[in-house]
Amino acid sequence: xxxxxxxxxxxxxxxxxxxxxxxxxxxxxxxxxxxxxxxxxxxxxxxxxxxxxxxxxxxxxxxxxxxxxxxxxxxxxxxxxxxxxxxxxxxxxxxxxxxxxxxxxxxxxxxxxxxxxxxxxxxxxxxxxxxxxxxxxxxxxxxxxxxxxxxxxxxxxxxxxxxxxxxxxxxxxxxxxxxxxxxxxxxxxxxxxxxxxxxxxxxxxxxxxxxxxxxxxxxxxxxxxxxxxxxxxxxxxxxxxxxxxxxxxxxxxxxxxxxxxxxxxxxxxxxxxxxxxxxxxxxxxxxxxxxxxxxxxxxxxxxxxxxxxxxxxxxxxxxxxxxxxxxxxxxxxxxxxxxxxxxxxxxxxxxxxxxxxxxxxxxxxxxxxxxxxxxxxxxxxxxxxxxxxxxxxxxxxxxxxxxxxxxxxxxxxxxxxxxxxxxxxxxxxxxxxxxxxxxxxxxxxxxxxxxxxxxxxxxxxxxxxxxxxxxxxxxxxxxxxxxxxxxxxxxxxxxxxxxxxxxxxxxxxxxxxxxxxxxxxxxxxxxxxxxxxxxxxxxxxxxxxxxxxxxxxxxxxxxxxxxxxxxxxxxxxxxxxxxxxxxxxxxxxxxxxxxxxxxxxxxxxxx
Amino acid sequence: xxxxxxxxxxxxxxxxxxxxxxxxxxxxxxxxxxxxxxxxxxxxxxxxxxxxxxxxxxxxxxxxxxxxxxxxxxxxxxxxxxxxxxxxxxxxxxxxxxxxxxxxxxxxxxxxxxxxxxxxxxxxxxxxxxxxxxxxxxxxxxxxxxxxxxxxxxxxxxxxxxxxxxxxxxxxxxxxxxxxxxxxxxxxxxxxxxxxxxxxxxxxxxxxxxxxxxxxxxxxxxxxxxxxxxxxxxxxxxxxxxxxxxxxxxx
Numbered sequence: 001x002x003x004x005x006x007x008x009x010x011x012x013x014x015x016x017x018x019x020x021x022x023x024x025x026x027x028x029x030x031x032x033x034x035x036x037x038x039x040x041x042x043x044x045x046x047x048x049x050x051x052x053x054x055x056x057x058x059x060x061x062x063x064x065x066x067x068x069x070x071x072x073x074x075x076x077x078x079x080x081x082x083x084x085x086x087x088x089x090x091x092x093x094x095x096x097x098x099x100x101x102x103x104x105x106x107x108x109x110x111x112x113x114x115x116x117x118x119x120x121x122x123x124x125x126x127x128x129x130x131x132x133x134x135x136x137x138x139x140x141x142x143x144x145x146x147x148x149x150x151x152x153x154x155x156x157x158x159x160x161x162x163x164x165x166x167x168x169x170x171x172x173x174x175x176x177x178x179x180x181x182x183x184x185x186x187x188x189x190x191x192x193x194x195x196x197x198x199x200x201x202x203x204x205x206x207x208x209x210x211x212x213x214x215x216x217x218x219x220x221x222x223x224x225x226x227x228x229x230x231x232x233x234x235x236x237x238x239x240x241x242x243x244x245x246x247x248x249x250x251x252x253x254x255x256x257x258x259x260x261x262x263x264x265x266x267x268x269x270x271x272x273x274x275x276x277x278x279x280x281x282x283x284x285x286x287x288x289x290x291x292x293x294x295x296x297x298x299x300x301x302x303x304x305x306x307x308x309x310x311x312x313x314x315x316x317x318x319x320x321x322x323x324x325x326x327x328x329x330x331x332x333x334x335x336x337x338x339x340x341x342x343x344x345x346x347x348x349x350x351x352x353x354x355x356x357x358x359x360x361x362x363x364x365x366x367x368x369x370x371x372x373x374x375x376x377x378x379x380x381x382x383x384x385x386x387x388x389x390x391x392x393x394x395x396x397x398x399x400x401x402x403x404x405x406x407x408x409x410x411x412x413x414x415x416x417x418x419x420x421x422x423x424x425x426x427x428x429x430x431x432x433x434x435x436x437x438x439x440x441x442x443x444x445x446x447x448x449x450x451x452x453x454x455x456x457x458x459x460x461x462x463x464x465x466x467x468x469x470x471x472x473x474x475x476x477x478x479x480x481x482x483x484x485x486x487x488x489x490x491x492x493x494x495x496x497x498x499x500x501x502x503x504x505x506x507x508x509x510x511x512x513x514x515x516x517x518x519x520x521x522x523x524x525x526x527x528x529x530x531x532x533x534x535x536x537x538x539x540x541x542x543x544x545x546x547x548x549x550x551x552x553x554x555x556x557x558x559x560x561x562x563x564x565x566x567x568x569x570x571x572x573x574x575x576x577x578x579x580x581x582x583x584x585x586x587x588x589x590x591x592x593x594x595x596x597x598x599x600x601x602x603x604x605x606x607x
Numbered sequence: 608x609x610x611x612x613x614x615x616x617x618x619x620x621x622x623x624x625x626x627x628x629x630x631x632x633x634x635x636x637x638x639x640x641x642x643x644x645x646x647x648x649x650x651x652x653x654x655x656x657x658x659x660x661x662x663x664x665x666x667x668x669x670x671x672x673x674x675x676x677x678x679x680x681x682x683x684x685x686x687x688x689x690x691x692x693x694x695x696x697x698x699x700x701x702x703x704x705x706x707x708x709x710x711x712x713x714x715x716x717x718x719x720x721x722x723x724x725x726x727x728x729x730x731x732x733x734x735x736x737x738x739x740x741x742x743x744x745x746x747x748x749x750x751x752x753x754x755x756x757x758x759x760x761x762x763x764x765x766x767x768x769x770x771x772x773x774x775x776x777x778x779x780x781x782x783x784x785x786x787x788x789x790x791x792x793x794x795x796x797x798x799x800x801x802x803x804x805x806x807x808x809x810x811x812x813x814x815x816x817x818x819x820x821x822x823x824x825x826x827x828x829x830x831x832x833x834x835x836x837x838x839x840x841x842x843x844x845x846x847x848x849x850x851x852x853x854x855x856x857x858x
Contacts, residue, residue: 256714262720262730263721263727264721264722264724268709268710268718271714515707518705521664521699522694522718522766523692524694524722525690526687
């Protein structure tokens, strides 16, 4: 009988359950997608780009799991807030506590299992289409990327079902400890936060100091090394909490005394915020950090990718090297904006490549200065033949000019003109070309590179060939991968943080339902009520958003050493920020739509 | 009647969707309330009292008939007009107070004025004045959770009259109060009615509350069954008369 009652209760609140189920399903789907990428060994092994980023993946998985815990906690409290009145009623009608407890446990678990199952299914579909689409957009081709991967399914299922069992137990103990009266009237209690001005002032100052310390730690990552990250995480978390705790309430209280608060529903808005923000402080802190991480991941990932070409010119001393230039290649070279070009005769005996000293004297081989000494600009110099024999000839740029590319080879030897002439071996003529700006000639370079690769396939060992164009390609792949991970993590974080916020806000709906019904009776226009809700939820979204943006702006300092001179972590962040904020706004609108649906009193008249 | 503040003509309300068995809560109701009058509406549970009040306050739509409140035909209003009408012409007191617990007493009382866009100085004066009338001046800074039932209802009454509506409507306002608080509230309503000439319409099933009215309409099965007038009677005598009437009325 009780089971029937419980089912009827669920049926009556179909819409609320749908929201909850949809959110949980989405979270499981995202987690599956990530787990699929992070745990798929065949995929990781097959892609050099991903291998180098597996640390990032591991870090991301841990973070994602943490968020999931928080997320399910909030979803669960939303569930409990919906159901506690019913449970109280059952108990009042004489149902045994134990029996109701069983119901709560089962209900939470069933909901969780359904969400997990559907979520994994959705995740498989999304992996198939969405991940492919994202990779396409970034111009990346990753092999062995499957959408269906059993270990990932197991991983997701174990984590989610485990968490739901915990949540069920939590609900059970909560219920067992609460009296029937409290359950029945849970959302009528209003606790007014107490204000202790001195304490709040101290909290505010300490908060600012802590956040400042965190920002400083991130900016001085070079001297602090890896300790900077945990230090910043701890100080910024506590600092943000204290700042929210101290300032938001004080600002609201200040505003309540002004004339502005006496207009329309402003007073009500402030009252609502006053009594919510306190309860939300912890939540807003977590969300602001997640916001920062998500935005940071996307900004850094795409920043690297976008700015890569800036350093491309300084990666080595020539852009491409072509052996025995043919007519087609000559035509292509003519199309390039050449800054420096040289041709050398090579003789290959065994694994050793020989050069003619006279040629090198007449046309010294260019060497690139390390970027650190030039302030990021590409600068080149030559050495006297004597120095070159000892130094330049042993540099990788010169060594890989041999026709075997990065394959099996030994240090090249430079012979006098006579000795060179007498040497018997296969002869090649290699032409090195350095162009002014790689970005101007990317298309022609690609063609040239392709034809050279075809004529002289790299030896078995390395897929690498030579020249800064090759390095550029390789780094493009790595940073493209980073960008992909950045976007993926960013979007996953965003989805989860916004849902956390959504559930927290939605769990306040039962209480607001009554308040807005009262406002409706008192004669508040519907437009005014809607506007008020939009403002209220908007502010709750904006606070962590603003804090998160500030965190990112300072946090990017951390990447300054990694993105040296011509690159900067701050370059072009405007677009990234805009896209991210756009997504965040969409989340806000969804939450608002759901909330309006839940809370707005029904129209009394059909217009 | 020209000075009527409420004029109900042939009011009918039927519940139930097409295809379901309809239930008629009100069957052709006719009555009016003169300006400055203190009228009670009595009836047993399910007699249609609350339905009637919902029609008068535009929270529900009649199936048929006219409802004129202070000259406005409320059955013809739409959307914002309805909200504005409730905000300006009517003051409400509910059984469960309906105070917003996130606002202080002062902010609760000021809400109807804030909706009108009243300047905050004017608002403060109006709040002080009404708070003095209802002797709640020292409660203004408190939140509803810190008030007793009787105090809450006095705050609610202050909110209902602060904007000087044409009529004050009460839906069992003493229902959740102890007898002392109930008497205090009813005395206050009487004072407001007498001194500010505000019309009061009280829906109740409690004969004690009803004995404060000047005229009582008894509803039975969706129609006005009978009417009692207090005239010059003492309240206690009127109370007895109501009890007798209820005794015969429900037979």
